Structures are given as C-alpha cells and as structure tokens.
Amino acid sequence: MGSSNRPYWRELHASFSLEIEQRAEIQAKGVKPAGLNLIDVRCVDLHLTENCKAHNTNLFEQTTGPLRRLIIRRGQSFDLTLHLSRRYDEKVDALAFDFSFGEKPSVETMTKRIVPIGGLDDELSQKWGAKLVMTDHNSIVVRVQPGASTAVGEWRMSILAGKRVNDWCQNFYLTYVHPEFIFILFNPWCKNDTVYLNDEALLQEYVLNDQGAVFQSSNKEQYQAVPWNYGQFEDVALYSALIALRQNDHLTDRERSDPVLIARRLTHAINDKVLWGRWSEPYTGGTEPWRWTGTPGILEKYLSNPEKAAKFGQCWVFSAVFVTLCRTLGLPCRSVTNIRSAHDTDRTLTIDRVYVRNERTKKFEPAKGCDDSIWNFHVWNEVWMKRNDLAQGYDGWQACDATPQEMSEGVAQCGPMPVEALRKGEVNVGYDGWFIFGETNADVVSWYYVSDRSVPDGRRLLRTEIDTSDVGRAMLTSSVQDSFFAENITDSYKPKEGTQEEREQVRHAIRSGVAEDRSDVLSLFNLHRVVEIKDVEFEMSDLDAVTIGEDIVSKLVLRNTSEETRTARIQLEVNVMQYTGKIDSTIFELFDELSIKPNTAETFGIKVDAKEYSERIGEHSQMCVTAFVHVIETDQIFNAKDVFQVIKPQLIITLADSKITLNEAATVIVQLVNPYGHQSLTNCNLYLEGAGIARQLAVEIPRVLEAGKTLTIEQVVFPRRPGKRRVLAAFNSDQLSNVRGVLKIDVSG
Structure with a gap:
C-alpha cells in the first residue's frame, strides 16, 4: 500500500465512522472581500427526499434518519435551494459550484469541477452544468447536473460568489462549504452512462434488490438456493466500497469514472482488504464461511478495522460481497454459479488427471503434484457495462471473479471479461479470458500409467482418455421473476455441449495463442492413442439427490459383450466431499477382481445406511460414488464419479x-x-x-x-x-x- 494514499483513506474511514456513530460535522468558512456588497450563501437545502427518490437512492440508510446525506447518480440533474444573504440579481451576482474529489483534486484529472450557474443549456448533455430554476425572495432554486462520466464516490461541494461584469465573473470568494460529502454513483438509468441498462425489470433485480440467493450445486438438475442479505443500502455498504477502492494503489482518482477498472479493482480489493479466504480448518478467530447470512455483518467487521480483513470467506461469500459493493455503487451485478468448474493452472485449456497403478495393491491412484482441479461448483459474478476500451460487440454482461485463484497483473484479480467473447472463444480480449474460459469449457484429459522399469521415469503410459463435456455443465443465476429460482444461462457462455459449434469455440480459443502448451499435451495424448477394444459395457446409477436420513443405494453393472471371458478389477467408493472436489472421508470402499463370462453381466450393489454418513456430511452436504474398473485383457478403463446432494431439512x-x-x-x-x-x-x-x-x-x-x-x-x-x-x-x-x-x-x- 502506497504511503501517499494511506492518510486519505484513513481520513475517509474516520469521517464515515463519525457519521455511523452520529457525531457532528464541522463547517469550514470562506473569507469575504470587504466593501463589495457580495452575496452570501447562508445555507443549502438539498431536497433530499425529492432528489433521492428521483435518483433511485432513497433506499440508502444514509438518506434517512438524523444524519441525512445526499446520494445522487451521475448524468442526472438534481435541485438545490440556496438561501442567500439578500435577493439574487442574475445580472450582477455570480455564483458557481466547486465540486472536488479525492485527496488532490485538479481540473486536469477531471476531479475538480467549477460549475457556474447558467452553464447548463441541455439537461441531456453528458457534461457538468447548473442553471437557475426560480427565484423566491432571498432564495434561489438551482438545477445541477454532474457529467455522465463523473468519478464515482465521495465529493466535496463548495459555492463561490462574485460579481458579474460584462459576462465575466470577478472577485470570486468562498461563500459556502457544504459540511458533508455528496455521494455520486453510477447511473444505469442514464443513457449517457456506460452502465446504462434499458430494462426496468433487470434494474429492479440487479441494482435495487437487496436480498436474494446464491446457488450451490453438484449437478444441474439439483441445486440449493442459499438465501443472502446483500444489504447494499445499509450504511456500511457504501462506506466499505469507497474505503476498499481508496485502499487500492492501482486505481487513480481519474480512473474512478471507469466501471471497467472499478469492477476489476474491486475483485482484488474484496479478497485483499475486505474478506480473508480459507478453505479448510481451522476457522478459529473468525466465522466459518457457511455461517454468514448476509454481507452487512462482514462489512461491519471490515469497517471496524480496514487494515484487517474480516474472516472467513469462500467463493459464494466473495461473490455475494461483490454483488453488494457493485450494487451500492450503481453497477448492475449478479452472481453466477458454474457447475463443475475447472481450475486450469497451466493455460493449456485442459484439466489433466493422472492415475498411476500401485503395484502392491493393484489399485489406480491419483498422482501427486497435479495442480489442475474441478470444483463441484464455483461462484463468480457478472456486471453490466459498455466496453469502450474494446472493439464493438463486447458490451453487456462481463464476468468478474473476486475469489483469489490466479494472479493477474501481479495481484489476485479477475475480469471483467465479456461473456460474448467467451462464447466465441476469443480469450485474448481483456481481461483474464483464458482462465474464465477454462473454468467453463476446458477438456478433461486422463492419463493412466503402470510401473515399468524399462522406461526412463519408471512408468509407462497405458491409456489416455478425453472428456469434453464434464466441465461447465451449467451456469445458473437468479431469475428476474424470482431471485430464489435459478435461470440457466449456459448458452450465453458456450454453444450446446458436443455440437460442432461448441468444438469450434474451443478450437478458436486454442488458436488464440493462450494455450501455449496444449499442443504438446495433445500431441503426447494422440501419440499414445491405440485402437481400443471396448467390449465391456458399464452402467452406473445416477443419483441426483438423497434426502438426509435415507440410505444411499447405487449399483454398477458390467456387461461383457465379447465372446471371451473378461477379467475386471473393480474399485468402488462412497465419499463425503468438499465442494472444491476434495475428499473429506470415505464411507464405503470395495476392491474386487472377478471374471465375466462371454455375453453375461455382473452387478455390484452399494448400500450405505443413513447413520453411517449422516454425521459426516459437511456444510455443503455433497457426496459421490466413484467407480474405477480396469479390464485386464484389453486395458479398457471405466472411470466415473456420480456426485450428488444430500438434502437437508429446511427451517x-x-x-x-x-x-x-x-x-x-x-x-x-x-x-x-x-x-x-x-x-x-x-x-x-x-x-x-x-x-x-x-x-x-x-x-x-x-x-x-x-x-x-x-x-x-x-x-x-x-x-x-x-x-x-x-x-x-x-x-x-x-x-x-x-x-x-x-x-x-x-x-x-
């Protein structure tokens, strides 16, 4: 953290804390030149109720109660009444607003705006302006409009007074300093704002809805809607968003006008300053991620000491906090759950699974040292904006991920990445397309080895397999009609699985150049492809869900379609697993070898009593049945995992x-x-x-x-x-x- 930025965010934090605690603000005073009979501004009526309602900010806690603050949206005018020391004479008196933003405001960085009354000719303009609406005795009503590309955050407002001489203003002096910040937010209702969203139903859901659900699932047929209080209108939400952005050394005051950079920096700020991630015990000194029910409690802990992040979060918590901070700033935002989400660490757009046969037990076991993984689900976000920094065709929903996974430009940040670009396989478009694409559509390559002292590394590649449909089985988000109902948006990320269009999407991503080592991986893969004999058919139960208290019942059928006897080594397991795909505990395990006569079938039944698993299921209550079969005569391999949900009771x-x-x-x-x-x-x-x-x-x-x-x-x-x-x-x-x-x-x- 740069030392030059630290004092200012600390000052902001102290100011916001005082407001939360309802302490008094101190008003600064200007020095008036003597003998000129210049007009004074005695006080300003902010028209809080009317302005905030017109700007869709009337739900903010700061706009009600004893310490009311003006919260407006850029690109949209608001009215102020100035109470003056005498009657205003438009031909003689000159008044101008001085709006300033940040620690070192300047006209050059567009963080200081001098706005004279009379300078607003067109309210549809994108520029700053102000005009006189009416005069009433010693008061005037002025309409002020912040530009549609104004920096988002806390602004200071002062008023300058002077003399008007032949259309020139002279002897300006500071007549009024507003004692509190005025907050200016993104405006998705404004056509000139780059976050403009022309759909009132979407605005109600993705900007104004302060409660909803984040989806968790192990398969696209069965999902759990986890209720969540986003609370973007609570006082801690806006203050947390502004403090977190101020703590980010990579975001200048001028860049605070750009929703692309704000969304990108927020993904880092959340996992670096606001919330500490942890995916395993112990959770001492903090709150287990699944115990949170809303964002405000997290932000209260963060604001109590912004130099020490709240503990602890996992992907859906990071996503929910991102929703809160984006919506409080006026960015349309939603959570997206990706079922079977890949984590490709080497940019090959493949998830490599390596299995080595243990010659003592004859079991195939996962090799150590492979960092690629597949999570049962992962939650990220989308924000809506225009991408003026890119070529045409990339506006709309942009994928962002606040969960710390891979480094981007030296820090843990991810996105925004146009969803439309992902669907086309254009992963070189900014930002982090290769990683998000891999999460949704990487191919799973399995490598099966046996020990062989005659080869240099002591193991021989027995078999390779590729699965093009396991990753990214579905992407779910909250429906506009009902936040607790999932809308399937998979088609916006990729064409239908297995189609020629979907395969072309993957090939296009590979040709883009990010998958530098993929050609080496697949050339090795193809080198070891042999004419496979697959004359044993396998049929495994597909469990979507089991209600807690019920027994787990599954089966595996092996059918020998050949005219010869086949010998099969069978590994069966029932495991409790984390949503990250890691195994917590094994409930049932079987290893057997049997002969299957020609044109016959053998069935293995699995039954696990409820009491054997019920005490071991984790917070996400996900389990799996794993079957691994090696046919000795043909080296045919069957490797399948049935992940299912254990349904808990509801409150x-x-x-x-x-x-x-x-x-x-x-x-x-x-x-x-x-x-x-x-x-x-x-x-x-x-x-x-x-x-x-x-x-x-x-x-x-x-x-x-x-x-x-x-x-x-x-x-x-x-x-x-x-x-x-x-x-x-x-x-x-x-x-x-x-x-x-x-x-x-x-x-x-």
Whole structure:
C-alpha cells in the first residue's frame, strides 16, 4: 500500500465512522472581500427526499434518519435551494459550484469541477452544468447536473460568489462549504452512462434488490438456493466500497469514472482488504464461511478495522460481497454459479488427471503434484457495462471473479471479461479470458500409467482418455421473476455441449495463442492413442439427490459383450466431499477382481445406511460414488464419479401476527425438526437476518436438540423499511450445519 494514499483513506474511514456513530460535522468558512456588497450563501437545502427518490437512492440508510446525506447518480440533474444573504440579481451576482474529489483534486484529472450557474443549456448533455430554476425572495432554486462520466464516490461541494461584469465573473470568494460529502454513483438509468441498462425489470433485480440467493450445486438438475442479505443500502455498504477502492494503489482518482477498472479493482480489493479466504480448518478467530447470512455483518467487521480483513470467506461469500459493493455503487451485478468448474493452472485449456497403478495393491491412484482441479461448483459474478476500451460487440454482461485463484497483473484479480467473447472463444480480449474460459469449457484429459522399469521415469503410459463435456455443465443465476429460482444461462457462455459449434469455440480459443502448451499435451495424448477394444459395457446409477436420513443405494453393472471371458478389477467408493472436489472421508470402499463370462453381466450393489454418513456430511452436504474398473485383457478403463446432494431439512419460519408494521415489534417463529432419529444435535446456534429487518442477529436457543425433537424459538424484530422483505435464518450444529430458511413478509407503513 502506497504511503501517499494511506492518510486519505484513513481520513475517509474516520469521517464515515463519525457519521455511523452520529457525531457532528464541522463547517469550514470562506473569507469575504470587504466593501463589495457580495452575496452570501447562508445555507443549502438539498431536497433530499425529492432528489433521492428521483435518483433511485432513497433506499440508502444514509438518506434517512438524523444524519441525512445526499446520494445522487451521475448524468442526472438534481435541485438545490440556496438561501442567500439578500435577493439574487442574475445580472450582477455570480455564483458557481466547486465540486472536488479525492485527496488532490485538479481540473486536469477531471476531479475538480467549477460549475457556474447558467452553464447548463441541455439537461441531456453528458457534461457538468447548473442553471437557475426560480427565484423566491432571498432564495434561489438551482438545477445541477454532474457529467455522465463523473468519478464515482465521495465529493466535496463548495459555492463561490462574485460579481458579474460584462459576462465575466470577478472577485470570486468562498461563500459556502457544504459540511458533508455528496455521494455520486453510477447511473444505469442514464443513457449517457456506460452502465446504462434499458430494462426496468433487470434494474429492479440487479441494482435495487437487496436480498436474494446464491446457488450451490453438484449437478444441474439439483441445486440449493442459499438465501443472502446483500444489504447494499445499509450504511456500511457504501462506506466499505469507497474505503476498499481508496485502499487500492492501482486505481487513480481519474480512473474512478471507469466501471471497467472499478469492477476489476474491486475483485482484488474484496479478497485483499475486505474478506480473508480459507478453505479448510481451522476457522478459529473468525466465522466459518457457511455461517454468514448476509454481507452487512462482514462489512461491519471490515469497517471496524480496514487494515484487517474480516474472516472467513469462500467463493459464494466473495461473490455475494461483490454483488453488494457493485450494487451500492450503481453497477448492475449478479452472481453466477458454474457447475463443475475447472481450475486450469497451466493455460493449456485442459484439466489433466493422472492415475498411476500401485503395484502392491493393484489399485489406480491419483498422482501427486497435479495442480489442475474441478470444483463441484464455483461462484463468480457478472456486471453490466459498455466496453469502450474494446472493439464493438463486447458490451453487456462481463464476468468478474473476486475469489483469489490466479494472479493477474501481479495481484489476485479477475475480469471483467465479456461473456460474448467467451462464447466465441476469443480469450485474448481483456481481461483474464483464458482462465474464465477454462473454468467453463476446458477438456478433461486422463492419463493412466503402470510401473515399468524399462522406461526412463519408471512408468509407462497405458491409456489416455478425453472428456469434453464434464466441465461447465451449467451456469445458473437468479431469475428476474424470482431471485430464489435459478435461470440457466449456459448458452450465453458456450454453444450446446458436443455440437460442432461448441468444438469450434474451443478450437478458436486454442488458436488464440493462450494455450501455449496444449499442443504438446495433445500431441503426447494422440501419440499414445491405440485402437481400443471396448467390449465391456458399464452402467452406473445416477443419483441426483438423497434426502438426509435415507440410505444411499447405487449399483454398477458390467456387461461383457465379447465372446471371451473378461477379467475386471473393480474399485468402488462412497465419499463425503468438499465442494472444491476434495475428499473429506470415505464411507464405503470395495476392491474386487472377478471374471465375466462371454455375453453375461455382473452387478455390484452399494448400500450405505443413513447413520453411517449422516454425521459426516459437511456444510455443503455433497457426496459421490466413484467407480474405477480396469479390464485386464484389453486395458479398457471405466472411470466415473456420480456426485450428488444430500438434502437437508429446511427451517420453517412463520410470524406470530399476520400484520407487520414499520418500526413496531414483530415476532418471528423459527422451527426445525432434528432429522436424525439416533443422534442429538450439539452446539446448536441460530442466526436471523433481513435487509431492512435486522443485521445478522444471534438468537438464543438451547445448545442441544435431542434426536427426533423439534426446536421452536421466537425472536422479536423491528422492521426498519417498508415493503416486501425477507427474513433469513441459518442453523448450525456439530452434526448438521448450513441449514437455511426464508420467509417473505410485507411491512406496512
């Protein structure tokens, strides 16, 4: 962090903290020249209610309550009433606004704007301007318009007064300094703004909706909508976004007008300053990622000490925080869940899986040292903007990823990358196209080795296989009609899997030059391709989901279609896994060798009792059945993994009273049935949250919930915002975690 930038963001942090704590602001005064009878500005009426409603910022917490702040959007005019020391004479008096931004504002960097009254001829203009609307005794109403490319953030406003002489203004002096910041945001309602989005339904969902869901899944048929309180209108959201951007040495004040650079820098700021990522135990000293129910609680911890990130996050938490900070700044944003998401570390656009046969056990085992991986799901984001920095055809949704994975330009940042470019395989377009493309459409190449002392490295390549359809099975985002319903947007990232168009997309990406080593990989692959004999057919159960408390039942059928006996070595496992694809524990394991007579079939049945797995499932409750079969006579290999979801119970949330009134006590009732008939739940805890209802609230509940029993708890909340709201709840225990529930309510008043 540069020392020159540190004092200013600290100053901002101190100022914002004072506002949150409702401390007084100090107004600066100008020095008036003597003997000129110059006009003075005594005070300014910001027309907060009218302006904020017109600018779609009236939901911000800063615009209501005792410390009200003006929040406006660039490219759109707003009215101010100036109360003066005497009646305003337009022919004699000259008034001008002085807007300044950042630590060292200047006209050259467009962070200082002198805006004379009378300089706004066209409200459709993209430029700064101000005009007189009306005069009333010692007051005037002035209409001010910030330019459509204004830097986004906290602006200072002063007013200069002087004499008008033959259309020239003389003797300007500082007559008024506004004591608080005026916040200027992106304006997706403004045609001249590069984030303009001409669809009111999309604006309501991707800018104004402060509650929704992030999707988690192991397959495209079965997904879990995790309720989330984005809370972009809470006071901590806007302040956190501005402090995080100020902490970023790679973003100048002038660049704060560019949504491309702001989105890019935010991906880094979130994982570097706001939230600390961790994917394994221990989580001591922080909050486990799955215990968060919304962004405001994370940002409160961050703002309490911006030099120490909140702990801890994983991909869906990073994505949710990114949504909050983008929407609070006015950037249309949504989360995107990629099912079967690849992490290609060597830019080959392949995910290499290497298996080596253990000559002692005769089992094929994954080789160590391979960094490529496939996550069951990964969550990133899209932001909507025009890409003036690129050729035509790349406007619209741009993929961004705040989860720290690969370094880009020396830091952990990713995007924005045009989704349209990804679909065409144009991965050289800015930014980080190779990595995001690999996440969605890398090919999986499997290499099977056996020990052989006659070759230099002691192992001989037995077989190679390629799977072109495993990665990027589906991309899901919140539907505009219902945030808790997933919309499949896979087609915007790639053509239908297996089609000629989809294969051409991959070839185009390879030809772009980023996959430098892929030709070497595939030439080695093709060198070892042999005429394969595949006369044993395999059929494996496909489990989408199992409800917790039910037994896991699966089977593998081997059918010998040849006229000769086949010998098969079979490895079967049932595992509990993390969403990153890593195995947590093995519940069931079988290794066998059998002979299959000509034109006959053998079936292996798998059954795992509920009590054997229920206590071991993790926070994402994902499991897999893995089958690995090696046919000795032909070296035919069958390697399959069936990933499925264990469905947990949901929290049932109701209201004690059907009518909910603004700022009045309301009783929320939460119920949960322990699904285990044999096991008590220990170390139980419950959190409640809702935008405009409550920030993450720890509810006092019994620490133990006995087997088969029902937990019923009541909690009083005080709704702070009218309209349609949602109450979110999350339950965790040692044996059962990440249990969620949501209730829609309508707050009157």
